[in-house]
Amino acid sequence: MQSIYYQLINKMEIASKYNPSEVEEKWYKYWLENKFFHSEPDNREPYTIVIPPPNVTGVLHMGHMLNNTIQDILVRRARMMGKNACWVPGTDHASIATEAKVVAKLATEGIKKTDLTREQFLEHAWEWTHKHGGIILEQLKKLGASCDWDRTCFTMDEKRSESVYKVFVDLYNKDLIYRGVRMVNWDPQAKTALSDEEVNYKEQQGKLYYLRYKIVGENGCAVIATTRPETILGDTAVCINPNDPKNVQLKGKKVIVPLANREVPIIEDDYVDVEFGTGCLKVTPAHDVNDYMLGEKYNLEILDIFNDNGTLNQHGLQYAGMDRFAVRKQIEKDLEAAGLLEKVEAYTNKVGFSERTDVPIEPKLSMQWFLKMEQLAKPALDAVMNDDIQLHPPKFKNTYRHWMENIKDWCISRQLWWGHRIPAYFLPQGGFVVAATKEEAYQKALSTVNYPLSIEDLRQDEDCLDTWFSSWLWPISVFDGINEPENKDIQYYYPTNDLVTAPEIIFFWVARMIMAGYEYRHKPCFHNVYFNGIVRDKLGRKMSKSLGNSPDPIDLINEYGADGVRLGMLLTSPAGNDLPFDSELCVQGRNFSNKIWNAFRLVKGWEVADIAQPESSRLSIEWFDGLLSKTIEEINDLFDKYRLSEALMAVYKLFWDEFSSWYLEMVKPAYQQPIDKKTYEATLNFFDDLLRILHPFMPFITEELWQALAERKSEESIMVVSMPQAKTYKADFLSEVEKAKEIIGNIRTIRLQKNIPNKEVLGLEVLTVDDNSLNSVIIKMANLSGIAKVEEKSPGAVSFLVGTTEYAVPLGNNVNVEEELEKLNTELVYLQGFLKSVVAKLSNEKFVANAKPEIVDNERKKQADAESKIKTLQESIEALKI
RNA sequence: GGGCUGUUAGCUCAGUUGGUUUAGAGCAUCGCCUUGACAGGGCGGGGGUCGACGGUUCGAAUCCGCCACAGCCCACCA
Numbered sequence: 018m019q020s021i022y023y024q025l026i027n028k029m030e031i032a033s034k035y036n037p038s039e040v041e042e043k044w045y046k047y048w049l050e051n052k053f054f055h056s057e058p059d060n061r062e063p064y065t066i067v068i069p070p071p072n073v074t075g076v077l078h079m080g081h082m083l084n085n086t087i088q089d090i091l092v093r094r095a096r097m098m099g100k101n102a103c104w105v106p107g108t109d110h111a112s113i114a115t116e117a118k119v120v121a122k123l124a125t126e127g128i129k130k131t132d133l134t135r136e137q138f139l140e141h142a143w144e145w146t147h148k149h150g151g152i153i154l155e156q157l158k159k160l161g162a163s164c165d166w167d168r169t170c171f172t173m174d175e176k177r178s179e180s181v182y183k184v185f186v187d188l189y190n191k192d193l194i195y196r197g198v199r200m201v202n203w204d205p206q207a208k209t210a211l212s213d214e215e216v217n218y219k220e221q222q223g224k225l226y227y228l229r230y231k232i233v234g235e236n237g238c239a240v241i242a243t244t245r246p247e248t249i250l251g252d253t254a255v256c257i258n259p260n261d262p263k264n265v266q267l268k269g270k271k272v273i274v275p276l277a278n279r280e281v282p283i284i285e286d287d288y289v290d291v292e293f294g295t296g297c298l299k300v301t302p303a304h305d306v307n308d309y310m311l312g313e314k315y316n317l318e319i320l321d322i323f324n325d326n327g328t329l330n331q332h333g334l335q336y337a338g339m340d341r342f343a344v345r346k347q348i349e350k351d352l353e354a355a356g357l358l359e360k361v362e363a364y365t366n367k368v369g370f371s372e373r374t375d376v377p378i379e380p381k382l383s384m385q386w387f388l389k390m391e392q393l394a395k396p397a398l399d400a401v402m403n404d405d406i407q408l409h410p411p412k413f414k415n416t417y418r419h420w421m422e423n424i425k426d427w428c429i430s431r432q433l434w435w436g437h438r439i440p441a442y443f444l445p446q447g448g449f450v451v452a453a454t455k456e457e458a459y460q461k462a463l464s465t466v467n468y469p470l471s472i473e474d475l476r477q478d479e480d481c482l483d484t485w486f487s488s489w490l491w492p493i494s495v496f497d498g499i500n501e502p503e504n505k506d507i508q509y510y511y512p513t514n515d516l517v518t519a520p521e522i523i524f525f526w527v528a529r530m531i532m533a534g535y536e537y538r539h540k541p542c543f544h545n546v547y548f549n550g551i552v553r554d555k556l557g558r559k560m561s562k563s564l565g566n567s568p569d570p571i572d573l574i575n576e577y578g579a580d581g582v583r584l585g586m587l588l589t590s591p592a593g594n595d596l597p598f599d600s601e602l603c604v605q606g607r608n609f610s611n612k613i614w615n616a617f618r619l620v621k622g623w624e625v626a627d628i629a630q631p632e633s634s635r636l637s638i639e640w641f642d643g644l645l646s647k648t649i650e651e652i653n654d655l656f657d658k659y660r661l662s663e664a665l666m667a668v669y670k671l672f673w674d675e676f677s678s679w680y681l682e683m684v685k686p687a688y689q690q691p692i693d694k695k696t697y698e699a700t701l702n703f704f705d706d707l708l709r710i711l712h713p714f715m716p717f718i719t720e721e722l723w724q725a726l727a728e729r730k731s732e733e734s735i736m737v738v739s740m741p742q743a744k745t746y747k748a749d750f751l752s753e754v755e756k757a758k759e760i761i762g763n764i765r766t767i768r769l770q771k772n773i774p775n776k777e778v779l780g781l782e783v784l785t786v787d788d789n790s791l792n793s794v795i796i797k798m799a800n801l802s803g804i805a806k807v808e809e810k811s812p813g814a815v816s817f818l819v820g821t822t823e824y825a826v827p828l829g830n831n832v833n834v835e836e837e838l839e840k841l842n843t844e845l846v847y848l849q850g851f852l853k854s855v856v857a858k859l860s861n862e863k864f865v866a867n868a869k870p871e872i873v874d875n876e877r878k879k880q881a882d883a884e885s886k887i888k889t890l891q892e893s894i895e896a897l898k899i
Numbered sequence: 900g901g902g903c904u905g906u907u908a909g910c911u912c913a914g915u916u917g918g919u920u921u922a923g924a925g926c927a928u929c930g931c932c933u934u935g936a937c938a939g940g941g942c943g944g945g946g947g948u949c950g951a952c953g954g955u956u957c958g959a960a961u962c963c964g965c966c967a968c969a970g971c972c973c974a975c976c977a
Contacts, residue, residue: 031936033936033937034937034939218975225977241977242977243977244977245977288976289976289977290976290977292976293976293977294976294977297977298976298977299977300977301977305977306975307975307976307977308977366975366976366977367975369975410904412903412904412905413903413904415902415903415904415972416902416903416904416971416972416973419902419903419972419973420972420973423973520971520972523972524972555910588911588925588926589910589911589912589925589926590911591911591912591913593904594911594912595970596911597910597911599910599911601926601927602911602926604939605925605926605939607939608937608939608940609939610939611937611939612936612937612939612940614936614937615936615937615939615940616936616937617936618936618937619936619937620936621936622935622936660913662911662912663912663913663924666912666913666924666925669925670924670925677936677937678941681936685936688935689935762942762943765942765943766942766943766944768932768942769930769931769932769942769943769944770931770943772931774932775932775941775942847921848920850921851920851921854920854921855920858918858957858958861957861958862957863956863957863958864918864957864958865957866957867956867957867958868918868957868958869918871918871919872918872919872958873918875918875919875920876918878920879919879920882920883920
């Protein structure tokens with residue numbers, strides 16, 4: 018099959034433009050059929066990446082595109098470097114996001130979540146998941162992702178769920194999980210607690226209300242400033258700063274809460290800012306984090322005035338049942354009417370909003386499950402600080418350390434149904450047991466209670482676990498390393514090698530995975546973390562659905578080809594830097610595809626004959642062979658440093674500038690002339706090597722051309738051949754070629770300036786005794802009749818310097834003396850300026866005394882070179898003047 | 900408010916313990932070329948007092964101080 022294709026493409030007129038859509042699907046299918054993506058443990062060194070699981074019902078956006086392109090490059094390269102590469106794909110159940118989508122979908126059908134039982138709701142959720150799930154994985158295939166699809170996981174599939182329950186029970190048994198009343202960020206719309214990380218603070222134009230609290234047994238008032246007058250119904254104290262001279266008269270008194278008419282004490286704490294408002298603070302322990310801390314400290318009563326949906330409860334008195342914001346408006350009027358409102362000022366403050374529902378969050382006391390973090394954080398912090406786990410770029414180390422050193426306990430419960438239900442079972446007469454299954458819980462319960470108990474008496478906690486509580490196990494759970502800690506896969510693939518993710522989730526996910534890794538495998542879960550930037554639009558705005566500024570990656574792939582888009586994403590994307598995306602970048606990627614395609618057309622179009630190899634071709638091959646090795650070394654080094662964009666640029670220049678613009682031109686036979694066999698074969702070998710180096714970046718076009726480059730057996734693929742290795746090369750020879758290129762460049766410039774067509778053959782004189790081994794190449798590339806060694810250049814020759822050697826192109830009457838003089842003078846002025854700066858340096862005694870000897874020697878050499886060049890120039894100028 | 904980054908050509912970025920011609924790359928821009936791989940091309944050019952000001956040094960884009968601006972993270976004064 019492959020050979021037929023090979024013959025066809027050889028005979029056929031190849032199209033002048035590369036058509037990606039024709040080839041991409043074909044090769045992806047070919048790779049799948051041959052199971053090239055699949056990995057099983059063997060004797061090779063493993064290379065493992067686990068995908069950051071996208072939301073199960075999500076669709077591919079530009080961020081995924083960038084993230085997965087990088088992973089695919091790393092995986093494909095590792096595979097070609099001889100490693101057993103395994104990239105595990107999967108999806109995340111994304112409890113809040115998915116539940117929100119299902120609720121919204123049900124709402125369009127007129128169904129309220131509260132009308133459904135948990136089981137009914139979950140049926141809808143699973144239906145939704147099956148319908149929309151996995152789309153994103155299919156989209157990943159379009160970009161060429163070489164994931165081991167046989168290993169696809171879902172955070173809520175059987176094994177992953179089992180892992181979650183096991184870990185919960187284990188941590189509970191280790192006394193790291195506890196239940197407690199805490200002030201949480203309550204989302205009254207989603208009716209769930211949110212982590213601090215899920216709250217966005219926004220500036221709001223609000224009001225600052227000054228309220229009068231009558232002093233008990235006196236005529237006076239304490240005036241208190243607040244932004245939230247509705248919370249006075251939950252006030253259980255008023256607090257002043259003990260060092261505040263303004264409020265000494267309040268010490269030890271009691272005041273009456275307006276409207277509620279309750280007496281509350283005045284307490285003293287230096288938490289209160291003397292400068293703010295009146296220096297008096299109302300304390301509402303149930304509805305403000307800081308007030309809660311004061312409440313704990315002074316043992317104040319806690320009065321919760323809200324229902325879960327943000328309306329007021331019975332403590333809200335006459336306002337019971339009203340929404341919190343309606344109450345704020347009403348209470349302002351009522352206070353005013355009662356003469357208890359001193360004044361109202363405009364005030365700008367920051368209010369927390371739910372990341373998911375965009376509703377103002379309500380600090381609320383609530384019974385939640387927590388995971389103690391201090392003990393878990395310790396090894397995770399050390400691992401990053403001592404580089405057992407390296408962050409790329411390393412600037413994130415500081416951020417990481419700061420968070421880990423100030424870590425707070427993780428609230429792991431969420432008031433949702435879609436997710437892993439907390440495996441805690443309440444007993445009929447109080448207390449609870451924690452166990453992975455209801456049966457185990459029952460057994461455990463029987464041994465703790467001394468009353469008759471049936472399994473139906475157990476009531477499982479209604480809440481779910483935070484989504485991250487399953488994803489923090491991901492590098493372990495995808496290999497089933499929690500359930501079967503000794504299994505072959507986990508032993509072989511763990512620790513994974515690289516993690517590629519966005520810096521936004523360094524705490525949500527990365528830090529927690531590291532903790533889980535040490536807790537459950539006593540090893541790092543990966544060795545390197547590569548943070549890709551955030552994809553922004555041209556104006557620097559984050560791409561988002563609401564702004565509508567995000568292109569659909571699939572559209573881009575259709576327009577520019579997957580390889581083109583991959584290149585576009587990576588071209589200006591150093592690790593950790595945001596990527597201002599512009600489809601122009603994909604144009605550059607597509608143009609490069611086309612360049613490769615056309616280079617292939619050229620080479621494949623050559624007629625091969627049994628003729629002698631020209632000297633220039635022999636030299637060109639020697640040169641490119643060396644350059645290839647040198648560049649491979651550079652690329653390897655860049656990959657070691659995770660500088661992927663720079664590695665890509667090195668390959669890009671190697672192919673475009675060095676191979677296409679120089680090498681191919683050097684060996685190209687004259688029009689309709691054949692090429693010698695030796696040169697042809699060397700060129701095909703170079704092409705083969707270049708395609709291999711390019712493959713991780715551009716998998717499709719490289720496969721297409723590699724298959725067509727030579728006759729291939731079936732089941733062969735570029736993706737499983739080895740990456741070219743650097744050989745030793747002669748650096749001197751490479752720099753000699755650079756000099757030859759400079760000579761050629763100078764002659765080209767002369768042609769351009771004198772309007773001499775490339776077809777016209779020129780002569781070249783060189784004023785030196787040294788031989789240049791590359792004359793044959795120069796003659797060919799510059800279209801020269803020959804190179805003559807002379808002691809004095811011809812009259813009417815245009816000269817130039819390369820290094821300290823002077824070259825001259827005789828042009829007869831063609832020389833414009835004025836122009837020539839001006840050009841030479843410009844160069845002379847530059848060199849004299851340069852010489853002056855060098856001489857100044859060298860005549861500075863302190864420089865000569867203090868600088869390293871090699872630096873001084875180098876300056877002397879610069880001086881000699883400049884002097885020699887100046888002399889040559891002056892001679893040329895004199896000669897022209899005659 | 901606290902902390903961490905950063906500021907180099909129109910744009911995106913390199914610049915490796917201070918010295919390698921008077922700062923580089925890709926893209927963009929400009930000029931010229933153009934039947935023989937490729938106009939999605941070739942060749943050539945222009946463009947930066949390295950954010951500002953001080954300091955250390957024989958020598959600073961590079962080290963130190965201060966300032967300005969930007970981005971991110973943390974906190975969240977009622």
